[in-house]
Amino acid sequence: MRRPDQQTTTSAAPGSPVAAKAPRPLGAPAPAGPAPLGADLTTEAVLAPYLRERAADFLRSLRLHHEHSAPSEAGGQDAEAAARALRHAARRISGSLHTFRDALDPLWADQLRTELAWLSGLLAREHAYAARLTRLIEALHQLSGASLPAARGSRPAGSGATSDAQGRAVLGVGAARAAALLERRLTLARTRAHSAALQALGSSRFHAVADAVALLASDVPLVPGTPGRAPEALLEPAERAEQRLLAAVAALPPDAAAEPYNEAQDGPWHQTRLLLRLHRYAHEVVLGAADPALAGSGHALDLHRDAVEAASAASAAARTPRIAPATAYALGVLHADQRHEVEAARAVFRETWPYAAAVATP
Numbered sequence: 169m170r171r172p173d174q175q176t177t178t179s180a181a182p183g184s185p186v187a188a189k190a191p192r193p194l195g196a197p198a199p200a201g202p203a204p205l206g207a208d209l210t211t212e213a214v215l216a217p218y219l220r221e222r223a224a225d226f227l228r229s230l231r232l233h234h235e236h237s238a239p240s241e242a243g244g245q246d247a248e249a250a251a252r253a254l255r256h257a258a259r260r261i262s263g264s265l266h267t268f269r270d271a272l273d274p275l276w277a278d279q280l281r282t283e284l285a286w287l288s289g290l291l292a293r294e295h296a297y298a299a300r301l302t303r304l305i306e307a308l309h310q311l312s313g314a315s316l317p318a319a320r321g322s323r324p325a326g327s328g329a330t331s332d333a334q335g336r337a338v339l340g341v342g343a344a345r346a347a348a349l350l351e352r353r354l355t356l357a358r359t360r361a362h363s364a365a366l367q368a369l370g371s372s373r374f375h376a377v378a379d380a381v382a383l384l385a386s387d388v389p390l391v392p393g394t395p396g397r398a399p400e401a402l403l404e405p406a407e408r409a410e411q412r413l414l415a416a417v418a419a420l421p422p423d424a425a426a427e428p429y430n431e432a433q434d435g436p437w438h439q440t441r442l443l444l445r446l447h448r449y450a451h452e453v454v455l456g457a458a459d460p461a462l463a464g465s466g467h468a469l470d471l472h473r474d475a476v477e478a479a480s481a482a483s484a485a486a487r488t489p490r491i492a493p494a495t496a497y498a499l500g501v502l503h504a505d506q507r508h509e510v511e512a513a514r515a516v517f518r519e520t521w522p523y524a525a526a527v528a529t530p
Contacts, residue, residue: 211271211401216388218453219264223385226257230378233369251291251365258288261381263449267409271401273389280384283377290368293361296477301354303478305347307505308498312343339501342494346502349485349495406450413443417521423514428507434476437514441469464520472513479506 229250236246262284265277368374420436427433444466448458486499 211268211390214402215264215268215271215453216390219261219388220385222257222260222264223381226254226261226381227378227385229253229257248295252295255288255291258284258291259445260449260452261384262288263446264453267405267446267450268402268453270405271391273391276389280377280380283373283380287368287374287377290361291365294358294365297354297358297361299474300478300481301351301358303474304350304354304482304502304506307478308343308347308350308502311498311501311505312340339494339498342492342496342498345492345495346485346498349488349491349499350481353485353488354481402454406454409443409447409450413440413447414523416440416443417523423518428511429504431476431480434510437469437472438476441466441473444469461522465517465522468513468517468520472510472517475506475509475513479503479510482506 233247233250233254236250262281265272265281265284269277416436416439420440421433444462448462448466451457451459482499482503486496486503
């Protein structure tokens with residue numbers, strides 16, 4: 169167990185419960201002497217209020233979602249913003265229940281975490297399909313008048329200009345049809361996701377989740393004896409979450425071994441994104457705010473996820489039976505473009521990751 173006077177890798181934000189006695193940040197040089205934490209860093213003083221606040225955010229967003237679910241354009245935009253806030257609150261509660269499970273009633277934490285993960289995933293689908301369609305349509309428009317992407321080392325010397333001219337001519341024919349095909353497929357998927365979300369929000373399962381969150385807003389079921397425990401009750405789980413993130417980053421395949429069209433390499437990057445989210449939420453619980461040094465890295469991983477899913481959507485559309493060759497070609501070019509965006513996002517992550525020693529290098 170970590171003693172209260174031991175160093176941790178997390179630093180406090182201004183105004184947090186331990187800001188005045190914060191340990192050093194990750195990667196910073198160690199101070200001359202130990203920086204003991206105050207006795208107020210307990211689950212009763214820190215974790216319970218955080219969970220109550222996130223539960224209040226959840227309930228407030230739910231009320232706004234009900235109020236702004238009108239079919240008008242403005243109402244739809246407000247409902248989308250409320251649904252986004254609802255997802256964010258659900259994810260923060262779920263992530264905190266995962267990281268600090270040992271300080272909470274484990275059966276209750278596991279059940280509520282599972283239900284919140286179901287809800288946030290369900291609510292995210294409609295937005296994801298809409299954003300994916302916008303991304304792919306914009307990429308098609310850009311590709312129609314630009315040099316075409318190609319896999320590294322795949323273009324013979326001296327044939328670039330001719331291949332680009334021919335490719336742009338074929339792409340110009342197929343881009344409009346490819347855009348129409350993607351719009352049909354993703355709009356249908358978005359409509360189904362919207363219907364599923366509305367059905368879920370009226371289900372008994374959702375009402376049970378809402379009731380559980382409403383109870384959480386007033387009563388956090390801590391493990392008996394936990395409220396008075398020393399700071400390690402929070403610091404140790406937070407540091408485990410951080411160490412899992414650092415290990416995942418160190419295990420990422422180096423750029424030299426990466427293949428732009430090898431989807432099997434996407435998994436470790438997705439896992440790193442999830443672990444970064446858990447670390448960010450743990451940082452919020454213990455220190456009052458997310459680590460600003462990781463904002464750029466988190467954004468890069470979000471872009472990576474978006475590019476991977478967009479490439480997958482283009483590939484799936486290209487497998488539609490009986491489509492014209494020009495349409496299939498345009499979708500193939502689009503898939504290649506998004507896989508190059510995957511590579512670009514990985515490069516941005518490596519550039520913005522603040523702890524370079526943990527990143528695998530070629």
